[in-house]
Structure formats: C-alpha cells, structure tokens
Amino acid sequence: MTITDGKDELEAQFTLWREHVRRRPELVESDTDELEDHLRDSVDGLISKGLAADEAFLIAVKRMGGLDELSREFAREHSERLWKQLMFTGEAGDPVRRGRSRRDVIVMLVCAFGAAVSVKIPELFGRGFNEDSLFYSVNLALFALPWLAGFLVWRRRPGAGPGGALAALFGLGAVVANAYPLDADSQSARLMATHLPIALWLVVGLAYVSDDLRSARRRMDFIRFTGEWFVYLVLMALGGGVLIAFLYGIFDAIGVDSDSVIGTWVVPCGFVAATVVAGWLVEVKQGVIENIAPVLTRIFTPLFTVALLAFLITIGWNGRGIEIDRQTLVMFDLLLAVVLGLLLYSLSARDPQAPRGPFDVLQLALVVSALMIDALVLYTMAGRIAEYGTTPNNVAALGENIVLLVNLAWSVWLLLRFVRRRGTFPAIERWQTAYLPVYALWFWTVVLLLPPLFSFR
Template sequence: MSGGSGPGASGPDGSGPGGGGGDLEAQFAQWRSYVQRRRVLSAGDVEELEDHLRGSVDELVGAGLREDEAFLVAVKRMGSLDELSREFAREHSERLWKQLVLTGDGDAPAGSGKRRELLVLVACAAGAALSVKAPELFGMDYGQDGEFYAPNASLFAFPWLAGFLAWRRHAGKTMIGVLVALFALGAVAANVFPLAEDSQSIVLTSIHLPIALWFAVGLAYVSDDVRSPRRRMDFVRFTGEWFVYYVLIGLGGGVLIAFVVGTFTAIGTSPETFVAHWLAPCGAAAAVVVAGWLVEAKQSVVENIAPVLTRLFTPLFTAVLLGFLVTLVVTTSGIDVEREALILFDLLLVVVLALLLYTISARDPLAPAGVFDKLQLALVVSALLIDAVVLWEITGRITEYGTTPNKAAALGENVILLANLAWSAWLVLGLVRRKVPFAALERWQTNYLPVYAVWAWLVVLLFPPVFGFM
C-alpha cells in the first residue's frame, strides 16, 4: 500500500493521481460508490482499498501508462485479490471491466456477522408482524376499524425497517433519537386529530404519511453519510429495488394463500379468518423488512433486473402519455378534477418521476448521451405538459367553487412536481445536447428529495386543523 495516497491524494498539479484530469477521478468515484453500496466493508476498509488502488495507479502512471490504462490495470490487479472488484467488473462489462478484471468466479466469503444479522432481521420482521395485531389489545378490529388502520398502516412496519437499517449503518445516538422523534410525530399526526370516517383528511393522511415516513427510512439508510448526494441516490436505488422485491414477495404470498385456502377447504376447514386477520396483514408488514434485507444482501440480483424494467416501462409510459395528450387535444375534453381523478393523475406523475429517478440512479455517469436519454426527455416533457394541464384545471375549479383539502393538496403536489419536471427537462435536454454533465441532473434530483418530505409532513400535520378536520 502506497503511503500518502489516500482518498484525498492528488498529483503534482492537484488534479488527481499522477496529475491527471476529472475523468480519472470520475472512475475512482464510480468504483468507490460501488464498493460503498455493497456494505461488505467498513468505511475504513473502503479507504484502505482506495488508497491501495490509487498507489497502484501512481506507480503505473510513473511507468509510462496513460491514466485510464493505469486505472484499468490497477483494478485488474485488485481483481485477483478482492472479490468486490471482480463483482464490479461483472456488472460493468460494457465498459471493458469484464475483459480486464473478470478472472474467475468464487463465492464471496461469508461475513462473521451474518448469523447476528439474520437474528436482527427475524426480530425486526416479527416486530412488524406483531405491530399489526397490537391495536387489537386496545379493542381495535382489523376488519372493521378502517379509519384507524388506514392512516396508521405505515407505522406498523416502517419503524422496524428503519431500525434494521440504522443497526446495519451503526447509527449514532443522535440519529436514533431523530428517527424515534419522526415516527412518534407520525403516530401523533395519525391519531390526534378528531376526524370523521368520511373525512378527506383521513385519505390525505393515509396517502402522505407513508411518504413522509419513507423519507425517515431514507434517513436511517443514509445515516452513515447524511450529507452525501451519492448516498441519497443510493436510497433512490434502494427504493426501486425494495419495491421490486416487495412485489415479488407479494406474488409469492398470493400463491401461498391460494394453497392454504385450497388445501384446508379440501378437508372441510375454513381458513378465511386466519388468512384475512393473520397471514395476510402480518405477512405484508413483515415483508416490508424482509424486502429491505434482500436489497441489502442480494443487490447483484435485482440490480440486473430493475434497470431492465425501467428500460421496458419508460417507452411504454412515454407512448401512453403522448397518446393521452393527443387525445386531449383532439377531443378538447377537460380533465375531471374530482378526488379519484386527482389521485390517479398524481400517481401517474409520481410513477414517471420514479422512472426518471431510478434510471438516473442506475445510469453509468461516464456514459455519453444516447437514444434512451432522448426517450427520457420525451417522457419528462410529456409529464410536464400533463402536469400543467392538471394544474390549470385545478386552479380553475378552486377559483370557481372554492378549495377543499383534496384540491389544495393536489395543487401543492402538482406545483412541486411541475418545478422538478421543468428543471429536469431542461437538464435532460442539456445532457442530450452534451452541454450539461450528468452530475448536474443527479445533483438536482438528490437535492430536491427533501422538498417532497417537507410537503408530505405539511399535509399530514397542518391540513386537518387548517381545513377544520374536513
């Protein structure tokens, strides 16, 4: 290991190892980001590996190699010493890593803390499952008290997932205190207001509280480096992969329920009560934690699937949005801005934003703009136009008939989405024209994430009293 060439080391001109330019530092940043995402090594281990890699690059540059050649050769040498480099090469084969680094397959050594991690996982998953049944100790009924369970649903599982992630990140006492305070605030917001069963605020809380608390989960996820934009983007990637795993677990759970119902019915026993009151709700809550663990432990599997899904659904959603816009112009019909339609359009725009975010998180930051980036531009512009039309309709309806909690929430959300989509469209256009670096788009999205969290908390905490608990 070469002394004095740690992560912050630079060449004689201060531009990186060997005095090179930003391209080499970008490759180091990508390698470092990949290693950190694996969670196999501590921060000190990652620094030591990078120190070793930088020392090798310095030596090779001194021997006459160009910086890009020196970097690839240095990673090749590390590939024979460290499984992480080999795995990195496997996932980035399109960039010549596979040719230079992939020197064989070996099973990654099992960490000494795997058994302890499994025990913590089981404890957190069991805690989430039992949390669903805990309200019954106070006279609640899962099948009848929907006005209680709907706004509280995310409070059953998300704290346990956040706790598991905070444990894995070795979160400090201050961070743990912040997480406890956020979930306690969510519990107060879900239960303190005197809302009727048909109150619009119950629906708004049921939609926005999970969003607010998911950002609390994100805080636990990035607790090892809260200020890092890359860690925030890693959380975006985690969210997409968690969703994929949760859906897969849900599909498997559906098959399990079908077998339970079918087999027990065949012997004259009715399992519907057990399935409806125990298996389904407890399994759904526990799966939240298990899906998070799977993302952490099995990233290499989903990371090969999820980017493919984004490339499949991006053109499909683009076609749907463009078709909707053409139909809207041809028919000259207005948009229905009642509650169900507002929720539908907001969900559509959120899905578009999720596709954009996840595509950004999975994109090679060094790759030049291509056809898929142009498709992303078409998707974002289409969503931007639809958002503008929806905002126009909402503003007109509020001006004519007055506001309601649903319309006010939709107005705020669409304004927030409009700002994000508008600047994203500009940045993607610059990326396609090769006048804006990809890092600018990534930085914009990671810096904008807290805006959604703040808005969700405002809706949950302020809307009920402001609108008289409607």
C-alpha cells in the same frame, strides 16, 4: 511536491479506488486484488513513459472501463456466484463478512418479528384488524416502517443524533394519526392514509443515509434502494398470495374454515414483516435483483413516452380540456409519480461516465410530455378551485402538482443541457437528490396541517 508526497498521494488514490470497488457485491476479494494488480501495472507503465502519477492513475482507470462492464465480465466468467448470492448472504471464505451476515439475519428476524407482534397489539384493546378499518388504514405504516428503519440504523450505526430524530419523526406520525379526530368517510382520513406512509418512507430514507447525511450519492442510493425494495416486496406478495390460496384450499379440503386466521393473522403479520425482510434482501443481496428494475425502466420509458405524446396530440386535435374530479386527480398524480419514478431509477442505475445516447433523448421527451400534462392539470385545477372553492383533496393535489412541476421543469432544463453536451450528468443527479427534502416537507405538511386547517372534514 516531493517524490515521497507523490507516492503517498498515489497510494491514497489506490485506497479510495479499492474501497469503491469493494462496494460491488459481484466482485469478491480476489477479483479486487486482480483488478488492482492490473491497475498498478498500467500506472507504472504510464509513469515510466514520463507521465505524472495523478495523470497516469486517471488514464489507467479510464482504460480499465466502467465497473458495470467489469462486473459483467466477472459474472460471465464466474456464473456460479449468482446462485451462491441468491442462496447465501455471507462469503464462505471471509469469516468477518460471514459473521456480519449472521448478525444481519438475527437483527432482521428480530425486527420482522417485532413488526408482526406490533400489528397485533391493538387487538388487545379491542381494535380488530377486520373491524376497525380506519385505525389500520392510517396506522399500518407505523407498524412496519419503524422496524425497517431500526434495521437500517443498526447497519449504519450513525450515533444518537440521527437516531433521536428518527424516533421523534415516527412518534410525531403516531400522534397525528391517532390524536386527530378523523372520520372514516372524511377527506382528511383519506389524506392521512395515503400521505402518512410516504412521509414515513422518507423518514426511512433518513435512516438509510444516516451514516452520511450530506452525501448526494447516499441519497441516490436510497432511491435505488426504494426501487429494489418495491421489486422484492411485490415478488414476496405474489408468493404470499400463492401461499394463502394453498392454505385456503388445503384447510377447506378437511372442512376447516381458515378465513379468520388468514385474514387476521397471516395477512397483516406477513405484510408488515415482509417490509423488513424486503429491506434486508436489498441490503445483503445487492447486485442480484438490482438488474431487474433498470430493465423494466428501459421497457416502460418508451411505452410511457408514446402514451403521453399520444395523449397530448389528442388534446390538441380535438381541443377538449381535461375533466378534473377526484378519480381523475388520483390517476394523473399516479401517472406523474410513475414518470418521476422512471426518471429517478434510470438515473440511479445509470453509469455516470457513460456517453449520451438515444435513451437520454427519450427520457427528455418523456419528462417534457409529463411537464406539459402537469401544467394542463394545474391550469384546470386552478379554475375549478376558483369556481368551487378549496377542499382538503384539491389543496393536497394542487400542492403535489406544483412540487412535481418545479422538479420536472428543472429536470427538463438539465436533461436538455446534458443531451446538447452543455451540462453534466452529475448535475441531474444532484438536483434529484437535493429535491427529496421538498417532497418530505410537502407530505408532512399535508399530514400535519391540512386536516386541522379544514376542521378534519
């Protein structure tokens, strides 16, 4: 390789590194320039000592430390930026970013307004929000999530192919939700109401990664997006609850009954619009709230680990099996979902270059405990199905537990290899992101196939 080729390759590495640093919202352009100057000085010094350009670059980057640590240092030095990020979405000194931020706000408001309008349109055809609970229970996600996906597609600009696929999937969800002859008291209706929103959320994930469909990192970003979106949505729901309480109080003080207005306008319109606003907040304020979820993960991982281990010890001590009924199935499914969420979000928030530590061992114990409980639940479920036959509920629950069992089993193996220093962290990350389509396939299977297979009972 010639000297010119070496310089070109080094500059290409600097370019990639700079693009990576620019994704950190805590760091402004001047911070990136300062870091790059420091990095270039370090690389030049190492090259002058006889190292090859690529070796010098790798060593210099490693010496600088992780971006998380650098971001924290800059945040401590410029703490006033946090409040600016909380209040404003654009960079005051960057007209390009400021212009993009204003367009984001406009598009977000259009999508949020569209969601609020769409949830009221059925009333024109005699479907009241408080009168037709079945219709809104199976369709509520269809009034909100397509608008959130539309906002994400506008930001990603993926092209016609992914956009057409998204429209087809949302259209398919609308067809099965409204064409299937569902009875309000049927198991099929409950499955549609609980599984269709998750299936559609994974379609939102397709919109999120539509600019780079094959990237494992983009899928991990979607996992992070999901956690942060949920945090924002809960915060807005709490604030909305306070607002509704005040509305009741102040209108009641003047003798005006506001129940119908709040119940049929404020609640449904506010909820579907909030799903879009929460997505916008995650997109434009990354780095402001994203530190909350990792903290919660650190708190609840040991608590859930102790709880699951205590449960397993109790089963072994008294020898009693798990009594499976519908409520118990829902509880265990939620428990396993929470464990998986703790694992996924801790992975998405973890620095891939960080050394193995006690928290990784704790996560391994948590996943092993969840795997053992899942196996016990599956064993009990299989016995009940053999004795009493199949229903839509137990088939859906059985499939979900099998899907989780496969994920947890391989996660245990990868975590064990990582803790024993025989595997790498990216292998765990790749497995979790590659498994997302399996969840999507199963939830769409439940929505599309189980109701007709069981004659919609």
